[in-house]
Amino acid sequence: MRVISLPRIGTVPAWRRHARALAAEGVPPGAVLWQLDAPEGAPSDLFAGAPAPEPPAPPVTLTLPREAVSAIETALHHSDPERFARTYGIVLRLARGDLRWGDRSDPALHRLLAQEKAVRRDIHKMHAFVRFREIGTPEAPRRTFAAWFEPDHPIVEPASSFFAKRFGDMDWIIATPTLTARFVSGTLSFEETRDTAPPAPDATEALWRTYFTHIFNPARLMVSAMTSEMPRKYWKNLPEADLIPEMIRTAPERAMGMIEAAPTVPPKRAEKLRRGNV
Structure with a gap:
């Protein structure tokens, strides 16, 4: 039995390297137990639910369509603990x-494509509903902001490049229950989340609330x-x-009130009278 422990940061690239190596050795899906490294300070049960071993298979070189690679890597950011084993198979x-790529009649592939869609939606929601609050000091060379977000899936890494491109002129932190993204002086990095307290409101929050009502x-x-x-689950973190x-x-x-206050349109006869056409 091969036990593959994947890091919580850089999970997908690590899975890809292991999958290529295992396939090249002819290791069948049932002979691998995939797991994420335990969070810092948590015990790890390496062999819980380990599948029965399978005999070796012929070596395989993983050559896949480009669209398949993109969809697979997206789906691997889902929270399903079985995603690594299913995707290797x-x-x-x-x-x-x-198996033909896109064949939704295959249960495993159908589930992978559904999970890809769920991850893309979660990334879209993160882009839409992250709310930054300023935490820096006025004399700092770059303004600094922080945000707290609770995604459904571990999407911090694929979702953060959007913020790095859009807010490249400021430093920021986006914390989630598992990972935290930091963008400092143009460099994006990730770490396990230690502080789960949302940032305090800033001076612009009242202005934003006024704009929202208008x-x-x-x-x-x-x-x-x-x-x-x-969705209402995001409301608690939206000012x-x-x-x-x-x-x-x-x-x-x-x-x-808007209907009653709407301006009235003069009749066409009044316009003709104004122009002297009657």
């Missing part, structure tokens, strides 16, 4: 020609669509979220 079958359009309110795009229930409650009254 899939890439072996793909490389041997026993761009809210009660006449176009669709609660189900709003909660689909902004504007506590305003939403009251805005929903008063939306009908505010929409009626």
